[in-house]
Amino acid sequence: MSWTAHPAEDAEVVQRSLDESEGFSAIFDAYFGEIHRYVTQRLGADGAEDIVAETFLTAFRKRARYDPSRATVRAWLYGIATNLIGKHRRLEVRTLRALGRHGPDPDPPGHEERVAVRVSAESLRPSLAAAVAALHQRDRDVLLLVALADLSHEEIATALGIPYGTVGSRLNRARRKLRATLGETNPMLDAEETDRG
Secondary structure, eight states: OOOOOOGGGHHHHHHHTTTSGGGGHHHHHHHHHHHHHHHHHHHOHHHHHHHHHHHHHHHHHTGGGOOTTTOOHHHHHHHHHHHHHHHTHHHHHHHHHHHHHHOSOSSOSSHHHHHHHHHHHHHSOHHHHHHHHHSOHHHHHHHHHHHTTOOOHHHHHHHHTOOHHHHHHHHHHHHHHHHHHTTTOOTTSOHHHHHHO
């Protein structure tokens, strides 16, 4: 039997894995890279491995309680990952503050760490990283699920278990605080782009 997961069939794969547990590996294969990138961008390479492993282990253990009427498998996994990140929020804040003070480490030891640092540095310039670290965790979670995971408001609402309207208000509050902290500049633009624009 083929266990290749497709977004429309994910819920069925989870359901079938209750009888054939090895089938859950299709969910792992389909979403590992995406969840790993998200967690790495939030916690750095050192903290990501354990959180991602714990995300899929938690999903596997709780797969009998997964309700496809409440969330897609993708949103469900992001919700688990975000909750686990919340438990490790001190590491996330330290990582963001370090990026805010110094930027990425110019010479990380391994290839995977170099890639993770480069991705983090590109998506969170130092001034932005410091500003994001200063946000309340609820607002930071919503902002980063949009910015790093490209989840829709509906997916974020189901992932975090909050009302749809709350997603928009938290996102607006986070953006407003970031703009105020950063002096109404866009930290994602290079200085050259800012001078030209």
